[in-house]
Amino acid sequence: MGIIRSENLTFEYIRRDEEGNVESINRAIDHVNIDVQKGDFVAILGHNGSGKSTLAKHINSILVPTEGTMWFKDMNTSDEDKLWDIRQSAGMVFQNPDNQIIATVVEEDVGFGPENLGVPTEDIWRRVEESLNAVGMMEYRTHSPNKLSGGQKQRVAIAGIMAMKPECIVLDEPTAMLDPNGRKEVIRTVKELNEKEKVTVILITHYMEEVISANKVFVMDEGKVVMEGTPKEIFSKVDMLKKYRLDVPQVTELAFELKRSGLSIPEGILSIKELVDAICKL
Amino acid sequence: MIRDITIGQYYPSNSILHKLDPRVKLVGTILYIVFLFFIQNYYGYIFAAVFLGLIITLSKVPVKFILRGLKAVLFLLLFMVAFNLFFTPGNEAFSFGFIRVTWEGIESAILMGLRLIFLLLGSSIMTFTTTPNQLTDGLEKLMGPLKKIKVPVHEISMMMSIALRFIPILMEETDKIMKAQMARGADFESGGLIKRAKSLIPLLVPLFVSAFRRANDLAMAMEARCYRGGEGRTKMKPLKYAGKDMLAYLILIMYVAGIIAINKYL
Numbered sequence: 163m164g165i166i167r168s169e170n171l172t173f174e175y176i177r178r179d180e181e182g183n184v185e186s187i188n189r190a191i192d193h194v195n196i197d198v199q200k201g202d203f204v205a206i207l208g209h210n211g212s213g214k215s216t217l218a219k220h221i222n223s224i225l226v227p228t229e230g231t232m233w234f235k236d237m238n239t240s241d242e243d244k245l246w247d248i249r250q251s252a253g254m255v256f257q258n259p260d261n262q263i264i265a266t267v268v269e270e271d272v273g274f275g276p277e278n279l280g281v282p283t284e285d286i287w288r289r290v291e292e293s294l295n296a297v298g299m300m301e302y303r304t305h306s307p308n309k310l311s312g313g314q315k316q317r318v319a320i321a322g323i324m325a326m327k328p329e330c331i332v333l334d335e336p337t338a339m340l341d342p343n344g345r346k347e348v349i350r351t352v353k354e355l356n357e358k359e360k361v362t363v364i365l366i367t368h369y370m371e372e373v374i375s376a377n378k379v380f381v382m383d384e385g386k387v388v389m390e391g392t393p394k395e396i397f398s399k400v401d402m403l404k405k406y407r408l409d410v411p412q413v414t415e416l417a418f419e420l421k422r423s424g425l426s427i428p429e430g431i432l433s434i435k436e437l438v439d440a441i442c443k444l
Numbered sequence: 445m446i447r448d449i450t451i452g453q454y455y456p457s458n459s460i461l462h463k464l465d466p467r468v469k470l471v472g473t474i475l476y477i478v479f480l481f482f483i484q485n486y487y488g489y490i491f492a493a494v495f496l497g498l499i500i501t502l503s504k505v506p507v508k509f510i511l512r513g514l515k516a517v518l519f520l521l522l523f524m525v526a527f528n529l530f531f532t533p534g535n536e537a538f539s540f541g542f543i544r545v546t547w548e549g550i551e552s553a554i555l556m557g558l559r560l561i562f563l564l565l566g567s568s569i570m571t572f573t574t575t576p577n578q579l580t581d582g583l584e585k586l587m588g589p590l591k592k593i594k595v596p597v598h599e600i601s602m603m604m605s606i607a608l609r610f611i612p613i614l615m616e617e618t619d620k621i622m623k624a625q626m627a628r629g630a631d632f633e634s635g636g637l638i639k640r641a642k643s644l645i646p647l648l649v650p651l652f653v654s655a656f657r658r659a660n661d662l663a664m665a666m667e668a669r670c671y672r673g674g675e676g677r678t679k680m681k682p683l684k685y686a687g688k689d690m691l692a693y694l695i696l697i698m699y700v701a702g703i704i705a706i707n708k709y710l
Contacts, residue, residue: 222668246670254668261658262665266576266609273680278670286680308612322669 313344466582598674
């Protein structure tokens, strides 16, 4: 039994007109079944409007399913009594770094979560220091968040979640608004947390390069999970990915094209090194 | 131009004033401002000026930086002074045509000007030496007793600190939208007052839309971090009075006593 499980999870955005009559129903998630093990690094891929963010918001019960159930650590996310337990141990990092930093000083922002949980003062300080160290932002502790780069702001946001001692972090397109350097910074941090602190990571993204760090990938399209597997398995199906309007990493695409034109290169090449090795073996 | 406003900004330093409890600074500022209006003679003003000078020296904030803050309200200041100068009845000092300046007018203009300058300097010293968060924490603690009559003290202070956090962000955004609209041919600079006000609409509408979107995001992020109002919340930096705060209160009491004594005996 995994830490996150869903069974026939369905969610509909219902639009109503002024009299409360249903105007339109938009099914964002359609009978999704997922099972994530503790300590996994899961990437959820999909182009815009595929329902991946909506799915992420179910994990810490910001949204509750219209049909079906979502379990986090065997707690039903629709159960209001468990709401705060779920939110404490399933932290969430959002897309826009500016809109999730609450305080005007980095360390105070990291302390915001533990403050809400009612952690005693000395403990808050210890947690803040630990989490700032974990994301490598210790030297910025007294800075104003406004003066940090996008990548640094996202790391502060991650530290803010880590200070609540979650078992799972859900990152909803954390790199969408960052430059390439900021993206690398954030992904490296997340990977480290997954390896060192054994936090389960759910990374929602549409950048394929980021998926390579994961050990499990879900591909979503029109509210359904359409592909599931390791990055290697997913990227060996270049044709299918293209059908779901996703771009494969350049190396993978090159390898795919080379293979198609007759070279015997294995499927699912993810890094330049792998491709070089494969070509050298020819 | 907006960036020139230094009033309400924090000036990082490690002076004794920076380390004081925000409650002391809040109470001190309020007392200082209130007692400015009780001063009845010039000795009182000298006393207030000396006190302010001392505080400014203690704060280690450069005087130039403080005075820059005054520049932003120069117009208001001149307006108040001019109003007092020209519209106070009394013995005529001199006149040009219909403008009549009286001795009483000159006196009250000087006093009003001084009072305003002291008031602005006094309150900006508080904001220079106190981070917005400390300030709202201080307010929350000071207004604590109001909770008994159902005033949402924690919520008010949370709103204030969020507003302070978003001022620079929204300012940047205004700048961005302004440039974007100017690139599309919007004209913010010419025309009369009404035309200019109208030209702000294409600036304000996107600004409001984005502010609402930000508010929505922020609310979600706060909920995701288990925010559920003030109840059961602990503080990372709880406010505690130390010896120096008591000393500061003592100095404040002495200042107030000084003003009263000057009014009475000089």
